[in-house]
Amino acid sequence: MGARKALEPFFTFLAKTVPMSNLFTSVGDHPFDRAMAMEPAGANQFATRASKDYWNMVGPYGGITAAQMAQAVLQHPDRLGELVAITVNFAGAVGEGEVVIEAIPARTNRSTQHWIITMREKDAQGHWSTTTTATAMTALARKTWSDDECAMPQVPPSGEVARYVTDFRVEWLSRYNVRPLLGSYPEQWDGAISPSLTRMWVSDEPPRPLDVQALTALCDVFFPRIWLRRAKRVPIGTVTFSVYFHASEDELRQVGSEPVLAQAQGQGFRDGFFDQTAQIWAPGGTLLATSHQLVYYKE
Numbered sequence: 001m002g003a004r005k006a007l008e009p010f011f012t013f014l015a016k017t018v019p020m021s022n023l024f025t026s027v028g029d030h031p032f033d034r035a036m037a038m039e040p041a042g043a044n045q046f047a048t049r050a051s052k053d054y055w056n057m058v059g060p061y062g063g064i065t066a067a068q069m070a071q072a073v074l075q076h077p078d079r080l081g082e083l084v085a086i087t088v089n090f091a092g093a094v095g096e097g098e099v100v101i102e103a104i105p106a107r108t109n110r111s112t113q114h115w116i117i118t119m120r121e122k123d124a125q126g127h128w129s130t131t132t133t134a135t136a137m138t139a140l141a142r143k144t145w146s147d148d149e150c151a152m153p154q155v156p157p158s159g160e161v162a163r164y165v166t167d168f169r170v171e172w173l174s175r176y177n178v179r180p181l182l183g184s185y186p187e188q189w190d191g192a193i194s195p196s197l198t199r200m201w202v203s204d205e206p207p208r209p210l211d212v213q214a215l216t217a218l219c220d221v222f223f224p225r226i227w228l229r230r231a232k233r234v235p236i237g238t239v240t241f242s243v244y245f246h247a248s249e250d251e252l253r254q255v256g257s258e259p260v261l262a263q264a265q266g267q268g269f270r271d272g273f274f275d276q277t278a279q280i281w282a283p284g285g286t287l288l289a290t291s292h293q294l295v296y297y298k299e
Contacts, residue, residue: 030208031175032217035064036071038101046072046101050094054172054217059093061172062238063220067213069117069134072103074212079105080113081140082249083212087242088134095121099131111140141248148246150290152281155181158201158259176221177205179259185223186231196225196266196276207257212245215252218262218280219243219291225266225276226297234297239273241293247286255282272297 028034035051054064066088074083099121107114119132161179168185183198202221204214224236264278278291 044104049098063217067217070216072101073115073136076103081138084137084139085244086136089240092131094131113138148287152285177203192231196229199263201259202262203259210252210255222264236297239294243291245289247288258283
């Protein structure tokens with residue numbers, strides 16, 4: 001109750017100074033750009049809403065929520081350097097209404113900056129409630145020895161791989177052009193045990209030049225590993241999701257709108273949770289990002 005009371009002055013300010021009906025005019029025609037549109041709403045605060053273009057079964061696709069948290073940092077006027085890492089914790093489902101993201105630069109050093117990020121929305125009683133939390137780090141780039149030990153596997157070019165078509169109808173799947181190479185969606189839900197490794201070419205649909213925000217969302221594009229490891233569709237939900245960025249903004253611009261190679265594999269499945277790792281490579285083999293997430297599942 002004390003925290004809620006402390007936030008009331010800010011939300012009163014928000015209601016008076018930033019009319020919600022005016023917040024969400026798109027800065028671009030692409031669905032992703034519409035999802036990233038947000039307006040300043042006071043110190044360290046940005047107002048936006050969940051994107052229906054990226055809707056999942058009971059809320060927005062987790063990757064788009066993570067990208068919105070990253071966007072709040074990236075457009076903050078006090079940001080130092082480029083985004084190096086972000087960890088997003090999904091505390092509860094995000095609804096269809098307006099949300100406010102608070103991005104606080106908790107500490108700024110000479111070359112690194114550490115962030116605390118919170119997404120809030122009004123609950124059924126009209127009280128502001130936290131749905132998502134995150135931490136992030138930005139940093140100034142320094143010239144050092146560099147190497148990618150996690151090498152891109154040899155795969156056919158994206159143009160030689162057929163696009164994936166599924167009858168699993170959720171809106172966010174329409175936002176990506178997926179061309180699977182290995183470990184696709186199960187054709188039969190018979191409980192069979194299989195490796196959970198997936199490789200696929202993927203790009204935004206319609207095509208859009210790659211940037212840090214879009215790369216954040218792409219790191220969550222995989223079907224839950226437990227559905228592949230054991231062909232049984234059980235309820236799932238990502239609890240925490242981390243992305244580590246290995247490419248500069250300039251290197252991402254060089255990718256343009258070309259498909260990137262995405263790979264994911266589960267590691268441990270037990271006691272209602274499993275984790276999975278993922279890698280994203282540019283077509284030329286540069287490692288763009290790696291990610292790790294912990295997912296809840298219910299029997």
